[in-house]
Structures are given as C-alpha cells and as structure tokens.
Amino acid sequence: MARTPNARLLGAIDEAGVTYAALARAVRGIATEAGDATLRTNASGIAHWVAGTAPDPATVPYLVEALARRLGRPLTPADLGLRFLDHWTTRPGFACVVGCGDGQPVGYAYGAPLSAATTWWSAVEPHPGAAFAAETGNRTFALSELMVRTPWRATGYARRIHDELLVGRGEERVTLLVHQAHPKVRTLYEAWGYRVVGATTPSFPGAPDLYAMVLPLRL
Helix, strand or coil: CCCCCCHHHHHHHHHHCCCHHHHHHHHHHHHHHCCCCCCCCCHHHHHHHHHCCCCCCCCHHHHHHHHHHHHCCCCCHHHHCCHHHHHHHCCCCCEEEEEEECCEEEEEEEEEECCCCCCCCCCCECCCCHHHHCCCCCCEEEEEEEEECHHHCCCCHHHHHHHHHHCCCCCCEEEEEEECCCHHHHHHHHHCCCEEEEEECCCCCCCCCEEEEEEECCC
C-alpha cells in the first residue's frame, strides 16, 4: 500500500525555509541537548518522513522542537501531521494535557488506557507474569509521551504536566517506556515513584531498547 505524503510536515519545512540536511542537523543538535548523542537522523530520514513514513516516537519531540525554533512559535506533533498519534487519539479514554507558562504552551503529555487485548507486556523481559500483565481496559493508563520545550526544562513543568494528566484517573496504575540509553530520564521517573518492570524492544526496524516502568495510582 502506498503511503500518503505528510503535507503538514512538508508545509512546515517549506515555511521554515530549511533544507532537509539542515533540519536533520537541528534535530540531532536538540537530541544532544536532551542527552541523546546517539541519534543519527539525516536528510534521507527527513525525506522518508515527508513521504509518509512515521518517525520513531522518541525522535518526534526533537523534530517538533527543531521546527518550532525555526518558525518562532510552539508546535505539537499533530501540527506536523505525525500519524503515530492516531494510534492514541482514537483509543477509548484518550487524554491529553498541554502545560502553559509565560502566556504560551510549554509542553504536553498524553496517553490512554491499555485495552484488554494489548500486547504492551508481551515482549517485556523478564516477563512480569500473567496476573501482572492481565488488562481489562481500565486497569492501566499508558503514558505515551511527555514533552517540555527546552527553555522550560528543569523548571518543574514536566512533573506538573505529568501529575495533571493523571489526576482523578480511575486506573490502578500508569505505565510508560523509557530509553535504556537515557539513564537520567529513568532516574527522574524513579524519583517520581516509578519502578522498572523489565526491558523491551518494539518490533519496528531500528527500534530502541526500552525499559517498561510502572507507577501505582491506587494503593
């Protein structure tokens, strides 16, 4: 099946007046700022995204920030037509929070409950066991993404956005995935009460090695 070109992403790149090579350098630079010096985004990768290939979700915040800086205004993944969001926005119970400060958006977080048919836990090693992995559709909230724009990092906004997303939820726990190559991020989540359940690697080509983490919402 032919992919549908990402017109929103192409439009943002054209408006920014940046070449694919220059945008790729900017994405790598922002990843390095965030502590990820291993990212290898190049002009060919940008071209594939414009053609309709979905980028690795972990790369999306860097791409969003790179174009936001060039355009001089805040952006969200949806502004760039990044289709992986459809996987979340169409789920029952989807929730999203946008944090604001200084009169403008500074970050966001979103996720949805795991369905009874989820494969979230299937590749986790060591496997946490059938009882732990059993889902009902309202047992576990999966936090898909938490992003704060660079000027507002290390200011407490990440925790405030995270907590606002989860306040009043009825699930008994929340789970997220964090790169194994980002120990500082793992340490941050552990300081918030998360614990590592096990390791997992998504099935798509070039997928990063991740840790699955869990935070109890109801004791």
